[in-house]
Amino acid sequence: xxxxxxxxxxxxxxxxxxxxxxxxxxxxxxxxxxxxxxxxxxxxxxxxxxxxxxxxxxxxxxxxxxxxxxxxxxxxxxxxxxxxxxxxxxxxxxxxxxxxxxxxxxxxxxxxxxxxxxxxxxxxxxxxxxxxxxxxxxxxxxxxxxxxxxxxxxxxxxxxxxxxxxxxxxxxxxxxxxxxxxxxxxxxxxxxxxxxxxxxxxxxxxxxxxxxxxxxxxxxxxxxxxxxxxxxxxxxxxxxxxxxxxxxxxxxxxxxxxxxxxxxxxxxxxxxxxxxxxxxxxxxxxxxxxxxxxxxxxx
Numbered sequence: 001x002x003x004x005x006x007x008x009x010x011x012x013x014x015x016x017x018x019x020x021x022x023x024x025x026x027x028x029x030x031x032x033x034x035x036x037x038x039x040x041x042x043x044x045x046x047x048x049x050x051x052x053x054x055x056x057x058x059x060x061x062x063x064x065x066x067x068x069x070x071x072x073x074x075x076x077x078x079x080x081x082x083x084x085x086x087x088x089x090x091x092x093x094x095x096x097x098x099x100x101x102x103x104x105x106x107x108x109x110x111x112x113x114x115x116x117x118x119x120x121x122x123x124x125x126x127x128x129x130x131x132x133x134x135x136x137x138x139x140x141x142x143x144x145x146x147x148x149x150x151x152x153x154x155x156x157x158x159x160x161x162x163x164x165x166x167x168x169x170x171x172x173x174x175x176x177x178x179x180x181x182x183x184x185x186x187x188x189x190x191x192x193x194x195x196x197x198x199x200x201x202x203x204x205x206x207x208x209x210x211x212x213x214x215x216x217x218x219x220x221x222x223x224x225x226x227x228x229x230x231x232x233x234x235x236x237x238x239x240x241x242x243x244x245x246x247x248x249x250x251x252x253x254x255x256x257x258x259x260x261x262x263x264x265x266x267x268x269x270x271x272x273x274x275x276x277x278x279x280x281x282x283x284x285x286x287x288x289x290x291x292x293x294x295x296x297x298x299x
Contacts, residue, residue, distance in 0.1 A: 006068050008035040009047065013065045014140065016055055069139055077282055090119035093283040096132040096141035097124060098148075098199055099226050101271055104246040105161065106145065109291045116290070120283060130197040136276060143284035144274040147199020147244075158273040158288065161295055165203055165242045165267035167260040168252075170235050176258035181240075183265040187213065189240040192222045192230055203269045204242060231257065242267065 011021035012032065022032040040047050047061035057065065079091045097106055102124060110122060125132070125141055129148035135141045136155060151157050167181050175181060175189075187208075194200040201215075201223075208214060221239055224230050227247040234241055235256055251257040273288050 005035045005039045005042075006071065008032050009039055009064065010068050010072065012036060012048070012055075013057055013061065013068075014138075016057075018055070089117050089283070089286065090121075091283050092121040092123070093143070093287060094141040095122065095124045095143055095145070095287070096135050097126060097145040098129050098132060098271075099126050100147060100200070100244045100247055101145045102126045103227070104244065104249075105271065106291075109294050112294060113287060113290050117286075128195065128197040129199040129202070133274065136274060139276075142275070142279075142282075143287060146272050146274055147269060148202050148272075150202065154277060155274050156277050156279070159270050160273050160288075160291065161271040163269050163271055164245045165200060165269065166245055166248065167262060168231075168234065168241050168243050168248055168257050169239075169260060170237070171255050171258050173238060173258065175240070175260055179261065180263040181260040182263045183211070186240065186262075186265075187211075187218055190219050190221045190238065192224060192233055192237070192239045192241045193220055194227070194230070195223045195225050199269070200242065200244070203267055207265065207267055 008021060008025060008027075011024050012018055015021050015024070018029050018032045018036075022029045025032070036047065043060065043064065045060035046058050047064060048055045049058055076091055095106075106124070110124065114120070114122060125135060127135070129146040132141070132144040132146050133152055133155060136144050137152075145160060147163070167186055169175050175185075193204065205215060208217070221237075222233070224233065227243055230241050230243060231248065231251055233239070240260070248257055248259070252259055273291075275284055279285075
C-alpha cells in the first residue's frame with residue numbers, strides 16, 4: 001500500500017493547495033505540511049516552491065508525481081485483481097461526465113452499480129466535453145462519458161449510447177401548432193444554445209457546415225451552461241432550443257415543452273466512453289460493461 005506521505009503528496013500536487021489537500025484527506029493543514037516536509041527530507045530535494053499563498057511543483061516534484069501516479073495505478077490494479085478473486089470488488093472509481101449525461105443518463109446506472117458493488121467508492125465530476133477530456137489527461141478521473149464527436153489522439157473512445165438533438169419550444173408556441181420544422185426555418189428562429197466547449201454545440205456546428213453556415217450566421221439569443229437552465233428559459237420565451245432527447249422527456253410528457261419533429265435534417269450523435277490509451281483492466285472497464293448492460297447494448 002502507498003505510504004500515507006505519498007497520498008498527501010499526490011493530493012497537494014493535484015490541488016496545488018495544502019488546504020484543499022487537507023480537506024480532501026480529512027487531516028489538518030499542519031499535518032499535511034508535516035508529511036510533505038518528511039517526504040522532502042527523505043528524498044533530499046524540494047518538491048514544491050512556495051510563493052506567498054501559491055505553490056508549484058519543482059522538477060523533483062514533477063518527477064516524483066509521475067512515479068506516485070504509476071504506483072497508485074498499480075495499487076488500484078492490484079486491489080481490483082484481488083477483489084475479483086474474492087468476488088468482492090472494491091476501490092475508488094472516479095468518473096467524469098458531460099452535464100447532459102450526468103443528469104439524464106448516468107443516475108440510474110450509478111444507483112444500480114452501487115447496489116451490485118457496495119465496496120466501490122464512486123465519485124462523479126460534471127463538466128462539458130473539453131473539461132472531462134482534460135481531467136482524464138491530468139489523471140483526475142479514471143473514466144469519462146462525453147458527448148463530443150471530435151476525438152483527441154491521447155485518449156481511447158468507445159461508443160456508448162445513441163442520442164439525438166431535437167428542436168424544442170414551450171408548449172403553446174406558434175411553431176408547436178405547425179408540427180414540424182425545416183432546417184431553413186430553424187436557422188431563422190431566435191435560438192438558445194449550450195455554451196462553448198459543449199458536445200451539443202459541436203454537433204450543431206457540424207450540421208451547419210454542409211449549408212455553408214457558421215454559428216455567427218444564426219440568431220443566437222443566449223448561450224447557457226446547462227440543459228436545465230435552457231429548459232427553464234424556454235418556458236418563458238419564444239425561442240427555440242436544440243436539446244438531447246434524454247434531457248426533455250419529463251417536460252414533454254408533462255406538457256411543458258413541445259418537440260418540433262425535424263422535417264429535412266437529423267442531428268444524431270453518440271455518447272462515448274473515454275479513457276487514457278493503454279489503461280489496464282480495472283474498475284473503469286467494469287463500470288463500462290455494467291452501463292452497457294443496463295441499456296441492453298453489446299459489450
